[in-house]
Amino acid sequence: MTIDSFLKLVEIQTKVASIIPFLLGTFYAVYRFDTFNLKNFLLMLVSLLCIDMATTAINNYQDFKKAKKKHGYGYESHNAMVSHNLKESTALAVIFILLGTAIVFGLLLFLNTNITVLILGVVSFGIGVLYSFGPIPISRTPFGEIFSGGFMGFIIPFIAIYIHVFDLNVVNIAFDGGRISLDMNLLEMLFIFLISLPSTVGISNIMLANNICDIEDDIENKRFTLPIFIGKNSSLKIFRALYYIGYVALMILLVLGVAPLVTAITLVTFVLVNKHIKIFYEKQSKKDTFIVAVKNFVVMNMTFVVTFAVALIIK
Numbered sequence: 192m193t194i195d196s197f198l199k200l201v202e203i204q205t206k207v208a209s210i211i212p213f214l215l216g217t218f219y220a221v222y223r224f225d226t227f228n229l230k231n232f233l234l235m236l237v238s239l240l241c242i243d244m245a246t247t248a249i250n251n252y253q254d255f256k257k258a259k260k261k262h263g264y265g266y267e268s269h270n271a272m273v274s275h276n277l278k279e280s281t282a283l284a285v286i287f288i289l290l291g292t293a294i295v296f297g298l299l300l301f302l303n304t305n306i307t308v309l310i311l312g313v314v315s316f317g318i319g320v321l322y323s324f325g326p327i328p329i330s331r332t333p334f335g336e337i338f339s340g341g342f343m344g345f346i347i348p349f350i351a352i353y354i355h356v357f358d359l360n361v362v363n364i365a366f367d368g369g370r371i372s373l374d375m376n377l378l379e380m381l382f383i384f385l386i387s388l389p390s391t392v393g394i395s396n397i398m399l400a401n402n403i404c405d406i407e408d409d410i411e412n413k414r415f416t417l418p419i420f421i422g423k424n425s426s427l428k429i430f431r432a433l434y435y436i437g438y439v440a441l442m443i444l445l446v447l448g449v450a451p452l453v454t455a456i457t458l459v460t461f462v463l464v465n466k467h468i469k470i471f472y473e474k475q476s477k478k479d480t481f482i483v484a485v486k487n488f489v490v491m492n493m494t495f496v497v498t499f500a501v502a503l504i505i506k
Contacts, residue, residue, distance in 0.1 A: 192281050199271035200251055200282060201244035201289075205485075208397065209243040209343055211492045212390040216351025218499040219386055222451065222506065224356045231303055231354040238296035238312075239347065242319050245289035250323035250330060252282050290320075304357045307364045311350055318342050333417040335402065336395040344391025349383055382449045388440035389457075389495055392433035393488035399430050400484035404477040423475070430484075431468050437491065451502035457495045464491055 192200075213236065221227050251271050256279075271277060297316065301309040318338055322329045329338050353361065361383075363374040402409065402416040403426050409416055418426040438461055444450035467483035474480050 192277065192285070196271060196277060197285065200248050200277065200285060202247045202251070202271075203244070205247060206240060206243055207485075207489055207493075208394050209239055209347055211489070211496055212344055212347040212387065212394075213239055213351045214496050215386065215390060215492065215499065216348035217355070218496060218503060219348070219383075220352040220355040222499060222503055223382075223449075224352075224359060226355050226359075228303075228355050231300060234296050234300040234303065235351065235354055238293045238300060241289045241293035241296070242316060245286050245293060246319045246323055248282060248286045248289065249320065250328075252279070252286065253323050253328060300354065304354055305363075306366070307357065307362060308350065308354065310364060311346060311353075315342055315346055315350075330398075331414040331416065333415065333420045336398045336417055339398045340391045340393075340395030344394045345384065345387040348387040348390065352383060382444075382447075385440045385444050385449070389437040390488075390492050392437040393492055396430055396433050397484045397488055399426060399433075400471065400475075400481050401477070403427065403430070403475045404481050427472055427475075430471065434464055434468065434487065434491075441495070451499065451506075453502050453505070454495060454498040456498050457491065460490050460494050463487075 297312045361379050365372045403418045464487045471483050
């Protein structure tokens with residue numbers, strides 16, 4: 192396997208979908224709680240990248256194995272197993288190495304924090320694998336958008352925040368005499384939820400746009416995704432509405448004073464995002480217009496992350 196084929200198998204360009212929420216959570220923790228743990232930051236970064244790459248590799252492997260339609264852009268050009276002529280054994284070896292590395296670094300992160308990180312890590316790991324693997328992978332159901340957006344858009348920022356503030360009682364899970372207790376600061380959890388909404392809706396819409404473009408192929412390949420259940424028109428309406436929800440969350444954060452004033456610059460990106468929405472409304476193509484969903488996520492959320500970083504510099 193060459194470096195190029197490996198990067199194609201794991202679709203390295205899509206890792207921004209996990210790195211941006213990770214950086215957002217990190218910068219928010221530093222800004223709001225004035226704390227940063229470099230060791231935990233690095234441990235989570237490695238584990239996160241490995242599980243994300245493994246999930247993508249599993250997805251490509253599964254699509255290759257289960258494909259009934261073996262022609263067209265989605266199979267011949269987009270799937271690394273075909274375009275790079277990868278052996279199944281090679282792909283599986285890469286997947287297991289990535290999963291093993293993610294587990295090792297995840298356990299090290301748990302040992303450096305507490306049981307809450309372990310629980311969230313195990314759940315995230317399980318969802319990451321089940322998303323693309325198993326008798327009925329989540330990505331092949333109407334729940335793909337919910338799980339991809341919810342776990343990558345919310346859980347990643349939350350853990351990225353928590354590993355720096357795990358001793359500040361934002362959330363604490365304890366076991367005592369066979370009893371489980373949960374102590375949670377509801378206000379801080381609300382703020383974290385709002386902070387993560389732009390990335391949550393952006394990631395959900397990447398999945399949604401992908402499924403809208405693939406409706407015909409998915410029907411043939413027996414992938415029963417959300418657009419197949421609710422139709423293309425309803426899916427497009429949800430696609431647009433989710434972005435609007437993200438911008439409303441930004442405005443609420445600014446009004447509450449939770450997000451620094453400089454992050455208001457993110458609202459300006461609405462002009463470009465709305466332009467991309469109109470482009471996607473006119474034509475839904477994996478080859479030509481799917482990319483606007485990725486661009487929207489990067490433009491909106493990278494601006495949010497960069498302005499947070501600027502706020503830390505001028506604080």
